[in-house]
Amino acid sequence: MFIEKKYSGITVPVVTPVDKNENVDEESYRKVIEHCILGGVHGIFAAGTLGETMALTQSERDRAIRIAADQAKNRVKVFGGVMDTSVRRVVENIKRIEDSGVDAVVITPVFYDRHTSQGEIIRLFEAAAKATKLDILAYNIPTFVIEKIEPATVVELSGIDNVKGYKDSAAVFNDTVKVLDALAGDPDFSVLSGTPVQYIGSAILGCDGCVPSMASVFPKVFRYAYDVTKAGDTEGMKKANGYILKAGSIYGGAKNGTAAVKYAVSKLGLCRPDVISPADPVSVAEAKVIDERLAACEKLFGKAGLL
Secondary structure, X not given: OOOOOOOOEEEEEOOOOEOOOOXXXXXXXXXXXXXXXXXXXXXXXXXXXXXXXXXXXXXXXXXXXXXXXXXXXXXXXXXXXXXXXXXHHHHHHHHHHXXXXXOEEEEOOOOOOXXXXXXXXXXXXXXXXXXXXXXXXXXXXXXXHOXXXXXXXXXXXXXXXXXXXXXXXXXXXXXXXXXXXXXXXXXXXXXXXXXHHHHHHHHHOOOOXXXXXXXXXXXXXXXXXXXXXXXXXXXXXXXXXXXXXXXXXXXXOOOOHHHHHHHHHXXXXXXXXXXXOOOOOOOHHHHHHHHXXXXXXXXXXXXXXXX
């Protein structure tokens, strides 16, 4: 039976539009967030990987989180990325945005470090949990931080009072299955797929939602995917899986996936396509590829009433 938890559904790891000085373009950022909310999503993840969190200055990262919480105005959940390189830095990040109105903070294992054990991860989350009353979500993304959060560690983290969920972007489906099996039926801990191509399969096994990069462009597509999995609609899930694969083709249209998504969002008239230096922008050749893929997506999704 499907259990709708505090953190369920589609949460957008929203892009962060920036101006020519690489500061948050507040007007555009609010437009992007509003586009996602009106598209039916359940949450906004501000200053995540796609939001270029570590490329923003600290003050601009904090500002992005505050703007997102203000724009959402309690209509959807808001997550704030506070990942960093040590316990102290993570706790300081939390304290700076604790009064912003976010529902939860998101923490990866620390990075730029010599990892020696899963115990490091547990100590990080224990310390963060003691330092704040905000909910905390663990974010597993070893391609960026090197250290993987093992399934057994996720289970241990779920026992910490205000650690309320897990965003799984490791793309190791066997590990996802182990986590879902171990935490099946837990009403207070959410498992969210950060690998959209694995979302439908994960949802069948009890995954509570998805955090898809392309939802900044096509929020209604991913809301549809959530609704059909929640309803147990097998044919709908098959269609949704095809839609997710089609949308994902845009992410792969440039060597820099963040730049590809930002470019696609810019084609909606919501923001500039600029990424933060020294990241590669979308080239002229890549723009042509993305334009073609966007047109194909719009044709398919428009026919399905999902634009």
